[in-house]
Amino acid sequence: MTTTAPNALNVECETGNYHTFCPISCVAWLYQKIEDSFFLVIGTKTCGYFLQNAMGVMIFAEPRYAMAELEEGDISAQLNDYEELKRLCLQIKRDRNPSVIVWIGTCTTEIIKMDLEGLAPKLEAEIGIPIVVARANGLDYAFTQGEDTVLAAMAARCPTPTAVTNTEERNPIQRLLNFGKKKEEVQAEASQYHDHPPLVLFGSLPDPVVTQLTLELKKQGIQVSGWLPSKRYTELPVVDEGYYVAGVNPFLSRTATTLMRRRKCNLINAPFPIGPDGTRAWVEALCTTFGIEPQGLAEREAQTWEKLADYLELVRGKSVFFMGDNLLEISLARFLIRCGMRVHEIGIPYMDKRYQAAELNLLSQTCAAMDHPLPTIVEKPDNYNQLQRIKALQPDLVITGMAHANPLEARGMSTKWSVEFTFAQIHGFGNARDILELVTRPLRRNQALAGLGWQQLV
Amino acid sequence: MTTTAPNALNVECETGNYHTFCPISCVAWLYQKIEDSFFLVIGTKTCGYFLQNAMGVMIFAEPRYAMAELEEGDISAQLNDYEELKRLCLQIKRDRNPSVIVWIGTCTTEIIKMDLEGLAPKLEAEIGIPIVVARANGLDYAFTQGEDTVLAAMAARCPTPTAVTNTEERNPIQRLLNFGKKKEEVQAEASQYHDHPPLVLFGSLPDPVVTQLTLELKKQGIQVSGWLPSKRYTELPVVDEGYYVAGVNPFLSRTATTLMRRRKCNLINAPFPIGPDGTRAWVEALCTTFGIEPQGLAEREAQTWEKLADYLELVRGKSVFFMGDNLLEISLARFLIRCGMRVHEIGIPYMDKRYQAAELNLLSQTCAAMDHPLPTIVEKPDNYNQLQRIKALQPDLVITGMAHANPLEARGMSTKWSVEFTFAQIHGFGNARDILELVTRPLRRNQALAGLGWQQLV
Amino acid sequence: MKLAYWMYAGPAHIGTLRIASSFQNVHGIMHAPLGDDYFNVMRSMLERERDFTPVTASIVDRHVLARGSQEKVVDNITRKDSEEHPDLIVLTPTCTSSILQEDLQNFVQRASLSTTADVILADVNHYRVNELQAADRTLDQIVQFYIEKARRQGTLSTTKTPTPSVNIIGLTTLGFHNQHDCRELKHLMADLGIQVNLVLPAGASVHDLARLPQAWFNLVPYREIGGLSAQYLANEFGMPSVTITPMGVIETARCIRAIQSVLNEQGADVNYEPLIEHQTRDVSQAAWFSRSIDCQNLTGKKAVVFGDNTHAAAMTKILTREMGIHVVWAGTYCKYDADWFRTEVTGLCDEVLITDDHTVVGDAIARVEPAAIFGTQMERHVGKRLNIPCGVIAAPIHIQDFPVGYRPFLGYEGTNQLVDLIYNSFTLGMEDHLLEIFGGHDTKEVIHKGLSAATDLTWTTDGLAELNKIPGFVRGKVKRNTEKFAREQGITEITVEVLYAAKEAVGA
């Protein structure tokens, strides 16, 4: 089943028998990001055991998430869903008193058709805590798309300007940057910005990366009005018709759609700010949208590439195979091709060609610039088939899920866990090194072990 | 070689080939007790390695003690002792700035005849820090007697009343007990005490035990003017002709002598406050000295014995053998006989019959009261001979140094480290349980292990 | 619904897959949505497996849901049959797909028409049993399947081996220290002159199962897994079982004696007493450690124990009977088998705790303030917070439970490893305490913040000063005991005298 992609990129679709993490994983980073939240995953022991194994040590630190574990009585509908959820949410309110409870629906709630969207408004009104519902289930979504379901649900909850008396108060980044400054200083600083319509960025990034990208845009005179998600639910960014929005991650197509359709925002379609090339393109796209001439951006990109020189030595000419896991694959492949690597195949769980259009375009351009054949994109891959192809192709590096890394290493293949790119700080100019640090680690390691004399260990 | 002891106690003397810790060990507890001190052990690698092994983990905690390690040049007298010690003491002054530096002489300084007493006053004057010299060497002393050498040296440094403007200021215990009280309250409290000549107690005990014994005497209206040593060198107790002094430990005969001869104090000869019987006798002796009728002392002793009932069950009728190590042997044996145990032999490194006269008397009385034959006291024992006797006697418990415990246990003998009594809190009514806790531990343990079915493991 | 932060045992399908993937050349097919296949990650990462985990997820997505799973499941079974040539394919749903109430048995029958491999559906209720029960059940199911198949085919071999032999049942992948226990049990059997007929399921081929009845007896070292199979073999063939966990010197000896009697009843003439004596006295260091001075210092110290039935019961026995340690409470999360646990630890601890709620366990630890904990990774973390050392003795598994160095819990080398675990748990705690006692001497704060908060009692300045002389690790306890004493005595102001009166009163 082959379809035609923009710029003739070849996108194939396989059986979908592939390994990735469950989309409820997003709880792991979102509960940390949104400090006044509580995430309640409504599912089975299977979901719970996944969370505790995937997140390892974190569970011990009294996290702000828990399971609403469905028992036999819940499944067979002998118990009243509303009453059960109420009991649990009241306990959460009593123990933790969060500003919001996020219900994470799972495959099981889908199958037993539990009406979470119907129950939430009633319970929210009764217990007095906002309840956001996200259906982060494995029937419809893969791994990182869990975040998309949560952000899409939160996008609907962002306040409008009329609902907020003092917008400055609600912009924590701005407040932080202004902390300790006198009023006149703040006003003087405001003049550093161009006059442009409000811009809201979406995608959950670690706080330091949020600061870095915000500063990057400040250099161009672009002011970020807010981020979705914010550090606190009570500080969700103001969103209104005509606002501009831009995503920082490739797996946020539902959030983009929600902001466009339900909140009437204008989506800036741009490549994602991953790698110096992607970051430059992303900043440029934003500048272009606001009619701003980018300042020193080419130099900034060039300087960043210079700082990568030692790593580039290591990767140039090496080949890489993406098995597909976190939907960052297109952006990473594009950056690595720009670094001089050869990409055999880009496996990816799901491909929204419209939301990723600018990124796909940049990929095509990059291939052309680097004299690289257009790589095959495989949506919903079949891991068994991929392993046969890997055996035949013998790539220098396989970027893969956690289940396949050790067996591939035992067969002499260098591998890198795709999940590490999900958790590492990879966005913006400053973090480009971190991507190559991860990519080159197996290459450097296997170089260091050359003296061992054993390649294959099966 | 048999001599006649008071009350016909049989004291023998053997070869002196026995194991005990080096007297420099006292550094381990004295540096902690005297918080503004620094102990400098002047000796060889052999001394240093002993300290670091015997004190184990303590060394890691930046202790206030160190070695002045004698090197070949020091031994062969190619280096100037004064200059060398000055260099080290200046460094100590710079790094730690203690209120006093205690020089601990060792066997080596004895053999090379280093004139520490001659050097100290000159250096003290030059660097401006008091230097106290104690010859805690293994040629003349055993284990706990190291403390005796230090306290005797410090006794000479205790100020006289005329040298001190405000005595109340110098009594830290009194100050502590009065802390936060109004002046009139303090005066009202003073009236709780009988009018008696000043009393100074000597012996290094953990702070809580100091408080307990001080309170115990307060109950009888006896006021303790000070303790030697005090918590700080700068707070050494005032001592003058006619003051009364009493020791709390049996190994302090030199300190007693120094206080009597050099400071013209009156020594109260009493048994030591170890066990309810010893504590009562000690308090009584002090009361008698000051012409005070003891209040409720018999009841206090009786109550203490009642609280020991569960432990007494375990020890009654059991036999014990002291190999000899820390000079606490007579006091402990006397208490254990009172508890109903049978004592085969009391090994002891050194026996000062005058200083221990009251304790030896109490031992004789206790034996008579408990219908127990007078045990043999073996001074300077020979460990090999003792082991033959133990093999023949098969005592229920052997109290021994660390070198012999495991081999004896492997031969089915229950043992207890004598050194533990040195470090545990064993003085006064309140701590009698702690002695029996230690004594019964091997008995309880070997009872607990009865199900194992293996007694001998060689 | 249950509000759950953590669970001690995993869901049923994990148990089934542990059994399936322990066998050689058996393939598991999970009928499950995307993301439910993290078993593969656990096995690959925790066991550091060099081979691909022989488990494939047949993905249930919205599309499959809409048109039914049968085609996809059957396709995936036949595909794996031709790709991997397994001897057996085990199909299992997960909690989620099990609610679809599809006729999976029918899928299996459909598929097996065109496969070379045998195909079976794991028969467990995903909402009623946990990982451990499911593993026991699945192993039993596979054993029965192949015994019956062999019987039908006339290939069952029921003749006993000429010399004494054993089946060791219940050793699996992702089991707590199972790999090393397996090696140690093989050593032990070799020392006893007993031939190992089969180890089950770890490393066994399903073809071997027809040989099970040849062994003289079955050894089931763990309470959780293997019992059902041994029972089945006892019923079918009258095979005796030894179900004593050989952990610690006493129980190892008891296990060996039970083996001796089982063998001698079948006509052997073995006397293992000299071996027990030799191992205990000279080879294992555990009996000697129990007697040594290091261990004497542990006498009467307080500990708590929590884990699965096997390890928590064995550890309670060892601590109490072999080390003279006072086990204040012992507990298990195997609620479904609580009676067994109670019987095993009767008389060895003050209290028994049966719960699978980790917060109850944490509270019980905090209440008792033991000198050491022996529990799971969860209790280790509770201990970290309370500053109480913890030795890990049971699953849930963690990467640290898969050491590369040899660390059995069973048999005589196991007794040595346990000595280290116990000794280090107590002494490492002690070392921290010593550092606190000796380390902070010069810089100790005068008054510990918050010490007198929220109480009806007043501490006088001298009382408080004295309290602060007490080392931090027991200060809390002394404070509570003193306040309890003061309340009982109707004292409202705690002076230094009250502090010491309280100390004498509680005799500590």
Place this chain on the structure above:
Amino acid sequence: MKLAYWMYAGPAHIGTLRIASSFQNVHGIMHAPLGDDYFNVMRSMLERERDFTPVTASIVDRHVLARGSQEKVVDNITRKDSEEHPDLIVLTPTCTSSILQEDLQNFVQRASLSTTADVILADVNHYRVNELQAADRTLDQIVQFYIEKARRQGTLSTTKTPTPSVNIIGLTTLGFHNQHDCRELKHLMADLGIQVNLVLPAGASVHDLARLPQAWFNLVPYREIGGLSAQYLANEFGMPSVTITPMGVIETARCIRAIQSVLNEQGADVNYEPLIEHQTRDVSQAAWFSRSIDCQNLTGKKAVVFGDNTHAAAMTKILTREMGIHVVWAGTYCKYDADWFRTEVTGLCDEVLITDDHTVVGDAIARVEPAAIFGTQMERHVGKRLNIPCGVIAAPIHIQDFPVGYRPFLGYEGTNQLVDLIYNSFTLGMEDHLLEIFGGHDTKEVIHKGLSAATDLTWTTDGLAELNKIPGFVRGKVKRNTEKFAREQGITEITVEVLYAAKEAVGA
């Protein structure tokens, strides 16, 4: 004089007594003052010895000093001879008694007139050599004594054993993991088909020493002890030595290959390559661990190494060549043999540190802030203070270095144990960091106290706020790097922009 708080190696007499009491039926007599006999405590407590330590102190007290030691020393020698019937009595003074400059050699001769046992005086200078050098020397002295005695008596057996055989030299009591290393080396020799002629001195009888020349070669696994004896045997009998420490997969293979070549030169025809291949690929897990994902995450991490020559050099090689870890510096306290160390670690680390001053080592660790330390107990404590995990790889010995469970450092099982040591050192540190990152999220203090103390630079409020978002375990490093960058750039006020500019500039 030297102001000393701690020493890495003990005094000479400890080395002598370690050798004497390692032999069977050899008695040591210490001519020393009361309290110098703590060797007996160390051996009894650390090794948990069941037997009385065969060392007696002949006490020097004031009385003895006054009238001379000869009578007492001679008496004690003859007495022990009749009480214990040892084969050999070794007399040693300590640092203290050695300055008496008595003619101890004469005492020995006097005593030996009336003893059945041989009597020798340990010939070491107590102020010039340490424990390790004295041990090497005393072993050499005893070997020479008995070789020469046998030669005189005509009982020396120089005929080689029919099949390849080895003397393993240098394993002693109170040696770092020596007991387990000994067991592992015996296993290894058995696997290589090499008969162990003699292990020296641990457990050997002095009567056996006449058989030393029968072996085909000598194996000296540790650099510190055994070298002199092997050299003597080489000189006297032309016996070849293998002195490669078989620690880690690479060096173990190199050691085995050296053995192979030594044997084949003497007419054997052995090929150990298949065994090396099999052990490395399938039995030891170390080579596989090196390749696995767990180890990949250690790539390029910074470590420091400090210890004796043997273990520090071997560890440096393993970390660098087998794990891909970056050893920033490697050091030894064996100053007397520093050249050897430098040669061994050349090219494997950035710096070499030769010192026996623990404060220098502590400062070097603090300066580098490595992710893990591999050192002695002292470095472990330094690590505790700096919150850096430390794996203990070398003496000075500590009770924790005498585990009851099997923990060799040498041979193939040693490689497994080392994997655990290395992996746990890094990951336990990581776990604490994760707890900090995830644990303190709700309760993080806004400004870390004292962070800006004593600096010429000002942190703006936003810069400081950003700095405080960085996890505590790297915060100090980020702060220092940022300030360094600011100074270089002439910036006096550090804003959030400066912070990130610095991060980009240092490329971290």
